[in-house]
Amino acid sequence: MTNDALISALSQLVSEGRNPDTMDIDLLSSHEIIERINQQDKQVPLAVEKVLPEIAQAVDKITEAFRKGARLIYMGAGTSGRLGVLDASECPPTFGVSDQMVVGLIAGGPEAILKAKEGAEDSPELGENDLKDINFTENDVLVGIAASGRTPYVIGGLEYANEIGATSIALSCNPDSPIADIAKITISPVVGPEALTGSTRLKSGTAQKLVLNMLTTASMIRIGKSYQNLMVDVKATNEKLVARAARIVMQATDCEKHQAVSTLRETNYEVKLAILMILTDLDLATAKLQLSKQQGFLRKAVEINTEL
Numbered sequence: 001m002t003n004d005a006l007i008s009a010l011s012q013l014v015s016e017g018r019n020p021d022t023m024d025i026d027l028l029s030s031h032e033i034i035e036r037i038n039q040q041d042k043q044v045p046l047a048v049e050k051v052l053p054e055i056a057q058a059v060d061k062i063t064e065a066f067r068k069g070a071r072l073i074y075m076g077a078g079t080s081g082r083l084g085v086l087d088a089s090e091c092p093p094t095f096g097v098s099d100q101m102v103v104g105l106i107a108g109g110p111e112a113i114l115k116a117k118e119g120a121e122d123s124p125e126l127g128e129n130d131l132k133d134i135n136f137t138e139n140d141v142l143v144g145i146a147a148s149g150r151t152p153y154v155i156g157g158l159e160y161a162n163e164i165g166a167t168s169i170a171l172s173c174n175p176d177s178p179i180a181d182i183a184k185i186t187i188s189p190v191v192g193p194e195a196l197t198g199s200t201r202l203k204s205g206t207a208q209k210l211v212l213n214m215l216t217t218a219s220m221i222r223i224g225k226s227y228q229n230l231m232v233d234v235k236a237t238n239e240k241l242v243a244r245a246a247r248i249v250m251q252a253t254d255c256e257k258h259q260a261v262s263t264l265r266e267t268n269y270e271v272k273l274a275i276l277m278i279l280t281d282l283d284l285a286t287a288k289l290q291l292s293k294q295q296g297f298l299r300k301a302v303e304i305n306t307e308l
Contacts, residue, residue, distance in 0.1 A: 013174050015147050015200050019193035037202070040195045044206045047173075047189040054187045055214050058143070061167045061185065062215060063222040065141045066101070072216070073136060074104045075157045076145035077121030079201040080171075080208060081106030082113055084145050087212040093241070095216075095225045096233035102216060105130050107153040124156025131160050138165040143215065145208055146170075147200035149177020149188070158182045171211055173204040187211055224297040227252055227275060232298055236269040245271050253278040272298045280305040 022036050048055075062072050074084025085104030092099045107126060108117025120126060136142070142161040144154040149172030158179055161168040170183035173191055180186040189211065191203040220226070225233045230252055236245040242264075249260035252275045259278065266284060267273040276287045279302050287301075294300040 013148055013150075014190055014192060015173050015194065015204050016198050017193035018197050019195055022195045025195065037195045040192075040203055041206060044189070044191050044203050045210065047191045048207055048210050051187050051189050051211075054185060055211060056218075058141075058169050058185050058187060058215055059218040059222065061169070062141050062219040065139060065167070066219060066223050068139055070137070070139035070141070071100065072102045072219070073131070073134070073140055073142050074102070074145060074212070075127060075130070075142060075154055076105075077107035077112075077151050077153050078116065079205050080145040080147055080151070080154075083205060083208050083212060084143070085113055087209075087216055091216055091220070093235055093237065094231060095220045096235045097220075097225075103134060105134070105157075107151075121151050121153045124152045124159070127153040127156030127158075128160040131157055136161070136164075136166065141167040141169065143169045143171055143212075144179050144183065145172075145212075146177075146179055147173045147204035147208065149174040149179045151179075154179055155182060171208060173200065173207055224295060227272070227298040227302075232271045232275060233296075234271060236264075236271075242269065245269055245274075249274045249278065272296070276301055276305070 025033055025036055028036065065072065074088055076084045085106055088102040088104035091097055091102045106112045108120030111117060112120060142157060144158045146154045155178060158168045158170065159182060162182065168183040169185045169187065170179035171187045172179055173189060175188050175190055177188065180188055189207040191207050194200060194202045194204065196202065230248050232248060234241060234245060234248065236242040245264055246257060246260045248271055249255065249264060250257060255278050260274065263274040263277055272291060273284065273287050276282060276291060276298060277284065282290060282305060290301045290305055291298065
């Protein structure tokens, strides 16, 4: 795309417009600046609320993929790519899953997480090749993230996903964007012009983060990664998480700390098993079997074994 064409394209984007509420932001005090930014940020959850049906549709597809043993892949450039990598990296410690279950791809590779890689986002071929490099299949789900909705790297990835018959999802903050036209599911929370013109790491980035939180959290809950509202598949990989695991067991069972800790040690810090054993008086081997029969859904295992 020529420079003139790019300028013309950007001028059509809501996220690139000038915000009439912050035209004097360079004249304000520190408190006044952050007050204006805060006023703008309040608009974000309302914009996300309007696209909840599309987010739920995406969650259903991701849940279906997870149940088949397939993956969720995030793809983006710049801030959008970093947000995808962040959300993916939080899944293993939070939900006790493999780091291959949710994968974040960023234009330019891992180095681009810390430092922008010039021109990487301008190649649709790079997007396609990055998916091929991780053996992306028709069973996987791709979420292409681009605040502008026109990033070539993301477009290339979405087109490849469609080509092989995979589920393609577009997340952008501009209505009727190029990626929205390509993807099978479109999520477009329109948050309006940024407080600082074109700085889409602000409201647009916040909206994307809220949506990504929902996609993974809701999908993980749907496959049994919670009990009530407790993170029962958390991996106790450091002292803080060991303490959190004990607290979760205590919250779920109303037991004393010593019982939570001793049962966790017996289960090798498998929180679900510890809760099930305490609530049902099952031994370790039987608890494992019962949890397996319920495909890891702790609530179902508890209910069945307390009715017996």
